[in-house]
């Protein structure tokens with residue numbers, strides 16, 4: 511039987527990190543070495559391994575992801591059945607969601623990493639990579655958008671989040687929970703995310719619009735938010751309290767900023783939708799939306815920021831951005 515063809519792109523992260531002369535671990539290994547270290551991987555798929563980057567994932571940018579997305583789209587055009595992106599776990603939640611937006615079509619795109627380096631006891635990289643390949647090669651994974659696979663758990667890009675600094679079970683899916691798991695060498699799905707139909711984002715790298723992310727906290731006096739337009743940001747995401755709220759003294763300021771650039775409203779609670787029609791006090795969601803804030807639905811602050819940046823780069827107007835965020839409500 512012919513094996514599915516998978517494109518594997520390695521960007522760095524702990525999964526690639528070995529002891530460095532400077533102390534600690536740093537990215538060194540490439541995709542080919544990682545693939546070669548996984549017993550049984552060759553039986554799952556025919557793999558082409560490429561290593562475009564060797565970075566710790568806090569240093570990845572949306573421009574990097576735009577470049578990776580273009581390489582995957584080209585790979586799919588050339589006949590690959592699925593793609594795997596290997597990277598650090600710190601920013602998987604952003605990369606996965608950006609790839610979800612940037613790579614249309616049915617073929618699986620799976621983002622994977624590891625919490626432990628390859629030289630550590632109990633290294634989780636090989637097992638995670640094998641699980642990622644099993645998912646990327648599975649017909650049942652088609653049409654699910656980008657996925658993240660870690661700890662034998664399959665997560666939807668729009669919900670996945672790193673929720674622990676250390677454990678191999680660090681990844682969670684807020685709201686709906688994981689889509690499935692890998693057991694006995696087979697992915698099993700128990701949920702499919704509702705399709706979100708957005709216009710295609712075929713972007714070229716460079717000039718990514720800067721988008722600020724501001725988390726509200728008790729007594730915030732607004733000095734950071736006030737500085738956002740003059741600092742040259744093209745948009746801002748506010749992680750509001752609760753269902754999307756700010757202190758009353760900041761309500762006017764949110765309206766003023768929304769006059770000059772798009773202001774998306776997420777929740778610092780990390781689960782549940784931003785409300786739209788419940789609270790009516792100054793600084794509440796009804797008040798802020800009335801002043802021009804755009805509710806981000808179920809998206810976390812970092813994911814709303816990804817969508818806002820890519821939409822601004824694509825030149826979408828305020829109405830299109832509002833509709834895109836609302837699609838995740």
Ligand code: ASP
Nearest residue numbers: 523524566567598599600
């Ligand atoms: N700091 C690392 C990174 O994101 C963590 C990891 O890969 O698990 O590159």
